Amino acid sequence: MTFRKYLVLAGVTLCASIGDSLLSRGMKQLGSISLHHPSDLILAVLNPSVAVGILLLLGFFASYMTALSWADLTYVLPATSLGYVLLTLIAKFYLQEAVTTSRWIGVLLISAGVGFVTRGPALTRQSDALPDDVKYETASAGNRP
Amino acid sequence: MKQAYAWGAIAAIVLSSTTGDVLLSRAMKQVGDVGALWRQSGLWTVVARILRNPNFLLGVLAMTTAFYSLLFGLSWGDVSLIAPASASLTFVTNAVAAKIFLHERVDRRRWMAALLVAGGVVLLAA
Secondary structure, three states: OOHHHHHHHHHHHHHHHHHHHHHHHHHHHHOOOOOOOOHHHHHHHHOHHHHHHHHHHHHHHHHHHHHHHHOOHHHHHHHOOHHHHHHHHHHHHHOOOOOOHHHHHHHHHHHHHHHHHHOOOOOOOHHHHOOHHHHHHHHHHHHOO | OHHHHHHHHHHHHHHHHHHHHHHHHHHHHHHOOHHHHHHHHOHHHHHHHHHOOHHHHHHHHHHHHHHHHHHHHHHHOOHHHHHHHHHHHHHHHHHHHHHHHOOOOOOHHHHHHHHHHHHHHHHHHO
16 A cells, blocks of 8 residues: 555545535535425535535545555445544534544444554455465465476 | 335445445456556546446446435435444445455455444444
């Protein structure tokens, strides 16, 4: 894993959580949208929070696709779940919301999960995916004189 | 009865978003390392190769289905049940699907990570 790849994973995490928060804030500013006026939904993109939120979610999708091009799905998903932790920290320190003990335990569990997965390899090599007996056969075939 | 609809929606979200994640992951492995390809052949080659990949298009379709299932689910059940239940279960089903369909090596470390994150997501919404 290079520094640039960690930056892509950080991009997935940050774009998803900040993008979702901005969309949520923008849609709350607009109030409820009636099905009788669907044009309001299209005009919602003119709200700055919604517009920046959409741009960040596009950034999320691009960095998520980039990460999947060189890392396993079972690596990318837990590694980028730090976004949940980030949202809790934003709620506590920026929005001054009360965070319960069970939510702090949730933050700890997610952080532990991220720690677990990022200490291992990011991508399964083809030889790792083979069952052990096949791997042994391949290895011994390669050692034959 | 409403509870049954809510869990039906959760099942639909989990199934379609797992299908989407697996298809998108397979598509991107077929496309290859995006950074290297970009340096070699330029951005438009990368975009064209991704958009022409059938797994990518099917993956986006599955993700769209997951999104609409979420919208329907939210109209039938509480957001405090639907959102964390589907997000948390998806981490576990993705680990199973990645092992079966993508032949990823899901060792004890990755199982622990998936289960810890799934548990953490449930607690965050509690």
